Amino acid sequence: MRPDILNPLFAEIAALKGVGPALQRQLERLEIARVIDLLFHLPTGEIERLRVDAVHGGLEGKVVTLAVDVVAHETRGPKSPLRVRVRDGDGNLLDIVFFTDRGGYARQLLPIGERRVVSGRLDRFGQNLQIVHPDHVVVPEKAGDIPEREAVYGLTEGLTNRRLRTLVEHALERVPALPEWAGASLVRQRAWPHWHEALAAAHANDRAVRDRLAYDELFANQLALLLMRQASRRKGALPLRGDGRLIDAMLRALPYRPTGAQQRAIAEITGDLAQSAPMLRLLQGDVGSGKTLVALAAMLGAVEADAQAAMLAPTEILARQHMANIAALLDGIGVRAEILTGREKGAQRKAILADLAAGDIHILVGTHAIFQEAVDYKNLGLVVVDEQHRFGVAQRLMLADKAEKTAHMLVMTATPIPRTLTLTQYGEMDISKLDEMPPGRTPVETRVISQDRLEEVVEGVGRLLADGGRAYWVCPLVEESEGAGDLAAADARHAMLKERFGPIVGLVHGRMKGPEKDAVMADFQSGRIQLLVATTVVEVGVDVPEASLMVIEQAERFGLAQLHQLRGRVGRGAARSVCLLVRAPNISETARSRLALIRRSTDGFEIAEEDLKLRGGGELLGVRQSGDPEFRIATPEQVGALVEAARDDARLLVEHEGGLSGPRGEAARILLYLFGRDAAVGLLRSG
Numbered sequence: 001m002r003p004d005i006l007n008p009l010f011a012e013i014a015a016l017k018g019v020g021p022a023l024q025r026q027l028e029r030l031e032i033a034r035v036i037d038l039l040f041h042l043p044t045g046e047i048e049r050l051r052v053d054a055v056h057g058g059l060e061g062k063v064v065t066l067a068v069d070v071v072a073h074e075t076r077g078p079k080s081p082l083r084v085r086v087r088d089g090d091g092n093l094l095d096i097v098f099f100t101d102r103g104g105y106a107r108q109l110l111p112i113g114e115r116r117v118v119s120g121r122l123d124r125f126g127q128n129l130q131i132v133h134p135d136h137v138v139v140p141e142k143a144g145d146i147p148e149r150e151a152v153y154g155l156t157e158g159l160t161n162r163r164l165r166t167l168v169e170h171a172l173e174r175v176p177a178l179p180e181w182a183g184a185s186l187v188r189q190r191a192w193p194h195w196h197e198a199l200a201a202a203h204a205n206d207r208a209v210r211d212r213l214a215y216d217e218l219f220a221n222q223l224a225l226l227l228m229r230q231a232s233r234r235k236g237a238l239p240l241r242g243d244g245r246l247i248d249a250m251l252r253a254l255p256y257r258p259t260g261a262q263q264r265a266i267a268e269i270t271g272d273l274a275q276s277a278p279m280l281r282l283l284q285g286d287v288g289s290g291k292t293l294v295a296l297a298a299m300l301g302a303v304e305a306d307a308q309a310a311m312l313a314p315t316e317i318l319a320r321q322h323m324a325n326i327a328a329l330l331d332g333i334g335v336r337a338e339i340l341t342g343r344e345k346g347a348q349r350k351a352i353l354a355d356l357a358a359g360d361i362h363i364l365v366g367t368h369a370i371f372q373e374a375v376d377y378k379n380l381g382l383v384v385v386d387e388q389h390r391f392g393v394a395q396r397l398m399l400a401d402k403a404e405k406t407a408h409m410l411v412m413t414a415t416p417i418p419r420t421l422t423l424t425q426y427g428e429m430d431i432s433k434l435d436e437m438p439p440g441r442t443p444v445e446t447r448v449i450s451q452d453r454l455e456e457v458v459e460g461v462g463r464l465l466a467d468g469g470r471a472y473w474v475c476p477l478v479e480e481s482e483g484a485g486d487l488a489a490a491d492a493r494h495a496m497l498k499e500r501f502g503p504i505v506g507l508v509h510g511r512m513k514g515p516e517k518d519a520v521m522a523d524f525q526s527g528r529i530q531l532l533v534a535t536t537v538v539e540v541g542v543d544v545p546e547a548s549l550m551v552i553e554q555a556e557r558f559g560l561a562q563l564h565q566l567r568g569r570v571g572r573g574a575a576r577s578v579c580l581l582v583r584a585p586n587i588s589e590t591a592r593s594r595l596a597l598i599r600r601s602t603d604g605f606e607i608a609e610e611d612l613k614l615r616g617g618g619e620l621l622g623v624r625q626s627g628d629p630e631f632r633i634a635t636p637e638q639v640g641a642l643v644e645a646a647r648d649d650a651r652l653l654v655e656h657e658g659g660l661s662g663p664r665g666e667a668a669r670i671l672l673y674l675f676g677r678d679a680a681v682g683l684l685r686s687g
Contacts (some may be wrong), residue, residue: 009034019167047149050062065146235405244305266504281411470549475533
């Protein structure tokens, strides 16, 4: 149960004075549904109001505050703007413009013959200087109420900064004085105010207090990860001690020898599985480093010990790709693997569920479908989670809870992550790193080319296709708010290339239904389609060794981690492979540096570290998916500066101060609910 003291903050936004249905819809566009969402919607900057006696051209574009005498009201009709003609201290005329004057509100605000103090942005319209919809209009006696500096917020259509600021003031009135959850020495050392004081100061655009709020968010994150690890250890896991027969049989059938890094990772995982403390290990490997082989060895280790293994993938394409690879590696070993996604229905689904519950299925691969309530395992011992950052902690726990005790857990990521972000995403996980490439991978040559030379690119693609080669053409990913822009871009490019090269050009994108996507991918793998136009749906999980060319349009719009992932789709066979980064003719110096880095380096770990430095506030892990919420307050710079202190403080609380049951722990429990990390509290109770 959420502590009662937080109820005013978790009330619906409609509980605030003046929030009706229309304003509620506007706020929801900013992802503000509750009072706490509004409080965490911090200012992006501030307005400085210049107090002046008179206006002149040099003040254009600035926000000014001045006393004026109202001369006249002018309008061309009931639906036309109202222009209020006023005179400043030097006798200059200017206009105060209102596009609507419902009920004569503006005329009452600025009555003819009276003096008022107005504040707003000064602009020029034709020959006249004007202020459109001033932020403040007051009588001279209240001029001191107009602030010289005012916080500026991210807004949406129809919502003004002044309106949002008023709502924030109402929300701040509801903030209770909460007990201190941060370590006393840290608070003293950094001279931090209490949380509620820091929040009020942040809304006054006091940048100095932002670190305090960022720290609180990071501390909640680290504490939740630590408690999750502690609870799973306390619950214990079934030791899985295999005899190595299935792993050896699979490795003997390989046409190559696993790399030293793969052998090390398999040994580390096998050692973890044999313990009664549940494994929580991150398998971090660059594109094409052979994570699937390591994951399968782990799953076979569980099967050797008479347990079952489940592999969770974020998309159906990736789940089916894993299933195909696993089925090929299991050929002749006598281990049964099945797939379960939303597409398996009716009698087929019932048969899979029955066989899984009976223990006849040893390995289950699938999407979210594999941890739904109706899915029961006879003896789930190991959970493998691929592309971990796309799943939330709660989703991972739902799958782990399918085990009688706690399932051992191996999470994989193909996106190399800098150390600071590893701490925030994975907390206390042990890490195995695949830093060698298996034999047979061809180095990919990366080139950057201007969009002006697109026709040359198309001609080069044509030559490759004429020789029987295969290629990807990836269209730019646009902001979610632009709707179907990415689909439209892919559609248009597909139409152009199909007209040029005929039916050997296919199209795949995220809005296609599963069977449609599978059919196109099957045609590409078989060679019936030679050129695949796609959105970033091909970023992970697509394995076509014959493809030797990757064209990425408007490459400057992609994150470096994404570009590296996409480049990894080629160079999987013996043919010389090329990745063409097609950029806009004029790009920023930062974008130029990023493309130069990806051209120079094929080391995903180096790319990730550099990307963090170059992008700063950008989102390193790519498109936001369905996993844990992004940090709402902490910036990447603050993560780098504060996460280790937050982790140390969380460890101090859990290991030396009694965890959530000690005096500081009660405050920390409130913090977990405040930042939506309360799954950790529920986990402690159930454990």
